[in-house]
Structure formats: structure tokens, C-alpha cells
Amino acid sequence: AQTVTQSQPxxxxxxxxxxxxxxxxxxxxxxxxxxxxxxxxxxQMILVIRQEAYKQQNATENRFSVNFQKAAKxxxxxxxxxxxxxxxxxxxxxxxxxxxxxxxxGKGTTLSVSS
Amino acid sequence: DTGVSQDxxxxxxxxxxxxxxxCDPISEHxxxxxYRQTLGQGPEFLTYFQNEAQLEKSRLLSDRFSAERPKGSxxxxxxxxxxxxxxxxxxxxxxxxxxxFILQDEQYFGPGTRLTVT
Numbered sequence: 001a002q003t004v005t006q007s008q009p010x011x012x013x014x015x016x017x018x019x020x021x022x023x024x025x026x027x028x029x030x031x032x033x034x035x036x037x038x039x040x041x042x043x044q045m046i047l048v049i050r051q052e053a054y055k056q057q058n059a060t061e062n063r064f065s066v067n068f069q070k071a072a073k074x075x076x077x078x079x080x081x082x083x084x085x086x087x088x089x090x091x092x093x094x095x096x097x098x099x100x101x102x103x104x105x106g107k108g109t110t111l112s113v114s115s
Numbered sequence: 116d117t118g119v120s121q122d123x124x125x126x127x128x129x130x131x132x133x134x135x136x137x138c139d140p141i142s143e144h145x146x147x148x149x150y151r152q153t154l155g156q157g158p159e160f161l162t163y164f165q166n167e168a169q170l171e172k173s174r175l176l177s178d179r180f181s182a183e184r185p186k187g188s189x190x191x192x193x194x195x196x197x198x199x200x201x202x203x204x205x206x207x208x209x210x211x212x213x214x215x216f217i218l219q220d221e222q223y224f225g226p227g228t229r230l231t232v233t
Binding site for chain 2: 046
């Protein structure tokens with residue numbers, strides 16, 4: 001069975017600084033997807049960034065980038081130039097490369113950005 | 116179509132009552148998922164539909180839970196004889212536009228239905 005572990009329950013950062021959220025996962029699959037989702041307080045979950053396991057290049061989306069280490073089964077999220085609007089719960093999620101399989105989420109990291 | 120919608124957003128019920136939630140996915144999506152999220156935890160998978168067919172159910176989905184997607188569009192999740200342990204946020208997600216020939220795609224989430232059982 002696949003598992004996702006986020007070892008940082010809470011993190012805080014000042015505006016404009018950079019923060020890295022950690023995620024490790026366990027799987028015997030070779031092809032899969034990894035995601036970071038953001039859940040702001042009382043608002044719906046939205047996708048931040050995705051990574052296909054077969055791609056060696058790390059995904060980037062504007063201020064968000066990942067460090068994907070397939071052998072180490074590590075998938076960290078770096079947020080550059082943090083903004084107040086980045087305050088949210090961040091979930092790392094795994095999905096097998098099979099039709100219709102569900103997302104497997106970690107327990108999340110609460111990120112607080114202060115001015 | 117602006118996204119996945121869920122109704123109601125909040126539901127308070129007494130233990131032992133039945134409740135039903137509705138999810139309207141993005142209209143062109145053929146896959147629909149239900150998840151449950153308890154406070155401070157990540158969402159956990161409950162069940163999955165491809166069009167109107169329920170293809171997978173988690174062991175979390177006890178026999179008090181039933182889900183339907185009768186015409187392959189909206190879906191309902193019913194909980195019978197609610198228990199306090201059912202208190203959670205119930206999330207719906209949809210994915211994969213019809214006619215797309217890929218195995219997987221990102222899931223788009225609705226705002227959730229927060230259930231409180233007293």
C-alpha cells in the first residue's frame with residue numbers, strides 16, 4: 001500500500017521569504033503522479049503543482065517549485081517570495097498511474113505567512 | 116460551468132438521522148470521487164465513479180453509506196443512522212473530460228459539505 005508522510009505539522013515564514021515543505025512517500029510502483037494541493041482556511045482545495053514520476057525535470061509553477069528525488073521517495077515544495085495569500089494547509093498527494101485510482105494524501109502542513 | 120459544487124455546505128444532524136449530500140461535478144468530467152476529511156487530517160478516499168458506474172469503494176465506506184451517480188452527472192452520498200464519528204468534511208472531486216484518452220488527470224475539488232452529528 002502507498003503512504004504519504006508530511007513530517008512538519010506547522011510552519012511559519014515572513015513575507016518575501018522562501019520556505020520548503022517536506023514530503024516523503026512509499027510505493028513499489030514505478031509510474032505515478034505526485035501533487036501538492038493548497039487548502040486555504042474555509043476554502044476549497046486547489047492544485048498547486050504536479051509531477052509525473054517518469055519526468056526527471058522538477059516541476060515549477062511561478063513561485064512554486066518541487067524537488068523530486070525518486071530514489072529517495074522525496075517530494076518537497078519550495079515557495080519563493082512568500083505572500084500572505086499563501087497561508088493555508090498544504091497537502092502532498094500520491095496517485096498511481098492507473099485509470100481512476102484515488103489520491104492518497106498526507107496529513108498536511110499548516111503554513112502561516114506573516115507580514 | 117465554474118467548477119465542482121456541493122450542497123449543502125453545512126449540515127447539522129442528530130445521531131441516528133439520515134443525511135444526503137449532493138455533488139455536481141464539472142460538466143464534461145466523467146470521473147467523480149468522494150473523500151472524507153476529519154479535522155487536522157488529509158482527505159481519505161471513499162468511493163469513485165466512472166460515468167454512472169461505481170467502480171471502487173474504500174473499506175471506510177461502511178454499509179451505512181451509499182453513493183449513486185444515476186445519469187453519470189451529479190452524485191449523491193447518503194449516510195444512514197448517522198453516528199458522531201461521521202462528523203467530518205465530505206469532499207467531492209471530478210476529473211477527466213470525456214473523450215480524453217489518458218489514464219489519469221488532476222482532480223478538481225468542490226468546497227465540501229461539513230457534517231456535524233450531535
